Amino acid sequence: MELEKARAIAEEVKRLPAAQLEFALEPIIEIAGRRFLLDECVQRRFWTKVHKTGNCWLWLAGKSSDGYGSFSIGDHGTNAHRVAYALEVGSIPAGGSVLHKCDNRACVRPEHLFLGTQLDNVSDMFKKGRGNKASGDRNTSRLYPGIHRWGPTHMLRLHPERQARGERVANAKLKESQVIEIRRRWKMGEASQHALAREYGVTLSAIHWIVIDRTWRHLL
DSSP: OOOHHHHHOOOHTTTTTTGGOSOSSOOEEEEETTTEEEOHHHHHHHHHEEEEOOOOOOOSSOOOOSSSSSSEEEEEEEEEEHHHHHHHTTTTTTTTTEESSOTTBBOOGGGEEEEEEEHHHHHHHHHHOOSOOOGGGGGGHHHHHTTTSSSSSSSSHHOOSOOGGHHHHHOOOOHHHHHHHHHHHHHTTTOOHHHHHHHHHHHHHHHHHHHHTTTGGGGG
């Protein structure tokens, strides 16, 4: 019923004179404080990544570490099910959450989605038994210290030299020689942090961490 009501409201809004509207009629989604228009090009790209079954509509592309589908618009990314809701139902209120009735995080079927708050999201998680995490002495790291990711027998504990650092990191943008040169030029006053960021194609925050001599190796 909620889906039908939301669509009915959207149809009523579309019939209003354009002069009374303060927003575009096309689907819009807000990401990190910016509003993005979900035009036909974005919609076509989105639905090519969806497999529609008789039950859930499954997201086929990339997923976040917690299992939600990921979709990029411009230089920003968001959860795929939020985009599906914005496309098929309507705008998501500021601070609103899109929750799953089916409890399948990879599902983007509008009929399986509903609006709620973060509190609703947490309550739904505990109601469905997903919030009962083992803690204290029941935690896996306590019960099985030998197989825990960072336990004493973990490969990287025994062979720390195998951990990729600096230039060996797969997505490294800077070489160690470049980092040294950046620090030298900034200390000598030859270039500002903004200028260095533009020249080397990295963010201003990356340059800031390099020149103030913190853990810059993690930014390589």
